Amino acid sequence: xxxxxxxxxxxxxxxxxxxxxxxxxxxxxxxxxxxxxxxxxxxxxxxxxxxxxxxxxxxxxxxxxxxxxxxxxxxxxxxxxxxxxxxxxxxxxxxxxxxxxxxxxxxxxxxx
Amino acid sequence: xxxxxxxxxxxxxxxxxxxxxxxxxxxxxxxxxxxxxxxxxxxxxxxxxxxxxxxxxxxxxxxxxxxxxxxxxxxxxxxxxxxxxxxxxxxxxxxxxxxxxxxxxxxxxxxxxx
Numbered sequence: 001x002x003x004x005x006x007x008x009x010x011x012x013x014x015x016x017x018x019x020x021x022x023x024x025x026x027x028x029x030x031x032x033x034x035x036x037x038x039x040x041x042x043x044x045x046x047x048x049x050x051x052x053x054x055x056x057x058x059x060x061x062x063x064x065x066x067x068x069x070x071x072x073x074x075x076x077x078x079x080x081x082x083x084x085x086x087x088x089x090x091x092x093x094x095x096x097x098x099x100x101x102x103x104x105x106x107x108x109x110x111x112x
Numbered sequence: 113x114x115x116x117x118x119x120x121x122x123x124x125x126x127x128x129x130x131x132x133x134x135x136x137x138x139x140x141x142x143x144x145x146x147x148x149x150x151x152x153x154x155x156x157x158x159x160x161x162x163x164x165x166x167x168x169x170x171x172x173x174x175x176x177x178x179x180x181x182x183x184x185x186x187x188x189x190x191x192x193x194x195x196x197x198x199x200x201x202x203x204x205x206x207x208x209x210x211x212x213x214x215x216x217x218x219x220x221x222x223x224x225x226x
Binding site for chain 1: 157215
């Protein structure tokens with residue numbers, strides 16, 4: 001079963017728009033949620049992460065909004081640029097746990 | 113800091129041949145992970161080492177796949193008798209074995225089995 005779900009599967013936005021990528025999870029024990037960015041031919045790179053004690057995390061133009069009660073979170077990419085075109089993975093793990101469960105990814109295309 | 117190094121970047125094998133993939137973790141990282149990435153299955157966990165000891169190989173196909181970490185500076189993933197369904201990108205990641213276990217990935221090895 002898929003413990004971490006992402007939507008949409010693919011997303012196209014215009015340059016300058018805010019892209020919103022969604023993620024939901026099932027396991028209440030998850031308390032750490034990293035987002036990874038992957039470009040073709042490269043490995044995933046840690047972009048930004050949030051712990052379940054917070055409901056928002058910002059880093060540059062990237063913001064995570066987290067809703068523990070609903071078990072969902074979203075990644076907002078403000079002022080999207082063509083260079084942000086990549087696949088974004090939502091992931092989750094538990095306290096002190098090493099195992100990270102990845103979602104299936106959202107492929108983002110930012111059109112100039 | 114060179115990041116996680118994986119070699120080779122691409123490997124082509126014939127069906128039935130053996131493939132060995134190499135990973136050099138970030139210096140100072142004591143946790144090493146192997147993943148397999150395909151379009152259909154996404155990112156699949158294979159195995160995990162901490163301080164060179166195998167901790168969890170629950171994602172490893174029981175036959176033909178094996179992983180080792182003979183020293184703190186490298187790990188290998190060996191696939192015996194490769195099959196076309198083994199074709200994938202194999203990713204290695206390392207992390208500090210504490211706290212949030214933030215994982216840093218290498219560029220991957222693309223394995224193609226003909």
